[in-house]
Every structure is written in structure tokens, then in C-alpha cells.
Amino acid sequence: MAEHLVLVGMMGAGKSTVARLVAARLGRPYVDTDTEVEKAAGSSVAEIFSVHGEAGFRAEESRVLAAVLSADVPAVVSVGGGAVIDPANRDALRAGATVVWLRARPETLARRVGRNADRPLLRALDGGPEPGGPAAALARIEAQRRGLYEEVASVVIDVDTLAPAAVADRVVRDLGPLQGQGR
């Protein structure tokens, strides 16, 4: 029975792009939890953060993740970078999915994320008390979450020097044979 294939990792690691490529190659649906949260709320992630705060966003993210993982058709899922903070989400991931951690160094993340206003957590930290700006904020968040990604992932791919297509190749190579059969 094939499980959902879930990509976790920090913002800027390339989860959505890689998940889309892997889904196309495996002929599976592609799901992005941020997009599902936005559809359910009828507003953007940034708007949800500014109106309901991070706690409001996390509650909706947890609800969406549980619904996505309970779907019968095995999908390729890109999960928002902070979903692993909630222990219940980590339990759900371990129980209902094969999880791949796209691991990137903070400098790689900072280069890719830049000052993207659609990434509210980083925007909130950027220009705040963090003296080093986004790069320091990303390094701090990555250090807090590293152990959580490690806890849920059965495969780790270092993406710093790899283009998204090469990361997708590696995901399919490592997991394709296990994931290929239908439920």
C-alpha cells in the first residue's frame, strides 16, 4: 500500500517546486498545505498571519494537514516549513506518510528566500531585533527545527548544490520503487 510522500524542510528549500515535479513523474496528485490553508480561509498566508496571528495560522495548518493525510489517494505533499512544530503533526506525519527532508544550509535558504513578502514569518523577523536580518533569522529558525525535521524524516536530501530537477530525480530514485504501487 503506497503512502503519501511528504516533503518537509525550511522555507526556501524548494519543497513546492520539487513536490510538483515528483508528483508529475509518479502520476500522483500534488498538494501544498499552504495552498489548502489559503483555499479554506479565502485569504493568503500573509493575511492569515496578520489577522489571526501565527497561532491562528498553525491551527488551520494542522487541520489541513490531518485532512490531506487522511485522503485515500496517495499524493505528493509539500508541507509548510513550520508544521513540524506541533507534536500532533509530527505524529501524523510519521504514521501516515513517507517523509523526505529537503535540508539546506541557512545561507542557501537566505539566498533563495530573499525578502519575499509572502513569507510572513520571515518578514516579521526581518528588520526586527535580529541584527543579521533574514539570514540570521533563518539560521536561528533552522537550528530550532532541525531536530524536528530529523524526527519525522526517513530520507534526507542535501539540496544546496542541486537544482530542483536533480532533487526530484533523487526523491524518485530513493523512493519511487517503494511508492510506485497504488493503494
Ligand code: S3P
Ligand atoms: C512557514 C513557512 C511557509 C508558510 C508560513 C510559515 C514557516 O511555508 O507555511 O509562512 O513557519 O516556516 P513554506 O515553507 O512553504 O515557505
